[in-house]
Amino acid sequence: MYIIKNHTLNNQLKGFYNTPALFENDYYGFTQFELEDIDVENFDISNIQILQQLPLGKRVEYFFDALITYSLNYERVLKNIQIIHDKHTLGELDFIIYDKKRDKYIHIEMQYKFYLYDESFENEIDRYIGPNRNDTLVLKLQRLKEKQFPLLFKEETKSYIPNIDLNNIEQKILFKCNIFLPRHLKNKKLSLINNDCVSGYYLSFKEFIADDSFKNITLFVPHRFDWLSAPSSNENWKSYNEVKDDIEYFINLKASPLIWSKYTNNGEIVIERFFVTFW
Template identity: 40%
Template sequence: MEKIIYQQVLGFLATPPLWKNDLFGIPQFDFPADLPDKKTAISYSPYSILGKRMESFFEALLKNSKDYKILGSNIQVTREKITIGEIDFLLKSIAENQQYHVELVYKFYVYDPDYNEELERWIGPNRKDSLLQKLRKLKEKQFPLLYKPETKDYLSNLQLNSKDLKQEVCFKANLFLPKHFNYTEKAGSINKECIAGYWIHSEEFCGEEYEGYHFFSPKKQQWPVHPKYAEKWHSYALIKKQVDSFIERKRSPLLWMKKGESEFERFFIVWW
């Protein structure tokens, strides 16, 4: 496994589950956290979006796990040659002799306290999605897909029956709070271990506070990686030009900031 991909895999494994047991009526899948061998084969497209790349990691790691057997993955369910949905993974727990339908979700969310509903406050850094939208999609579209008539033939070919499958989600997330925001964890909901950094508005990224540090803006595929793996650091003046370019295009960049030899911060600069 090449070095950059191995760093991404480690980032995937280090990302905590967004909740511990159950949220919005959706149970969390307990992903085995064994470190992979660097020789583990992982098939992925160099152009794959972050979510698809994480699916590749999930599949490769479970193939090398002693706990689970993969029965099927990325199953396209069609109706009259039109795709109506996709089932991420069908698994079997070796120890429990239990079959699972598992959806994989890997997200980066920032917290906007201006929303009324708590789960709606966790939104994508470009405001294109929210945790609440994703949970509703899982509950109302992705999980019910297992019980559609069109899915029955796929399951029959695998000698599976929908009524025997437990449905869970492996939902990993990195969360970013407004800087200096005092977040109070709601009982039985979000896993506070997922808080990975903070976010600021573009006008807050000023030289007075930040010019003494070094920065790197990773591409989205590198977002899960620990900042210590950055190969090149830039001055505030140089990164400010990059940030301004993102903001002009209404994109919210993720920055890694190096404060000391082994001290790092991660934060988004939002355009809105």
């Protein structure tokens, strides 16, 4: 069972905050929301109440809410507003905040993603795919543009946000992302996205098993919730033989686990993140 400890939650919060935005500039018609400079090293997490099994996507919403609550410039007005009409859920608005300095409301849709770069696709926008092949960047952007942003202005939504001036509101995305490149492209520079998002590499389970170099380093398979955290926070490194069965377990489930590795190169400690894929 996964137990949440304060230092674990703090590492997750720091990992969320420090993850770069996917795009350096506005993209696909979206304007990006930028978090303020916050001292997350000394951030008080005592008011963050997270159920231990809360999915990663919802978990980061708690972190964002805590950071906005801490802010002097913003006020959180509404969060996770489900729009239901005739017993059918039309969608959900992530956050509406109030910008005190600009006297303006902001509707924010949040995304926190892990994408693997698949060079087999012709267009770069199509190359960002979730580790389990069930999520893509291009489909996420289309959903934001065609469904989640227009939902704010639907007639059915008005009764859920009666005190929001829709003539004084703007819409932004907070899209934080971790990109993993094929191992043979570890140093490739990407043209579409913010290269600060490149967090590691990936290789297939077959390649992992065939590479004896992994037998000489320490490894760790973090819980999915801890994917947010920096690997340097880990204190429980294991041998290749100890983690091999864990990795194979996920592969048999058609899931691609994230791995942390630690080794010494020319006297310097190197810590990396990589995915082992089932495909």
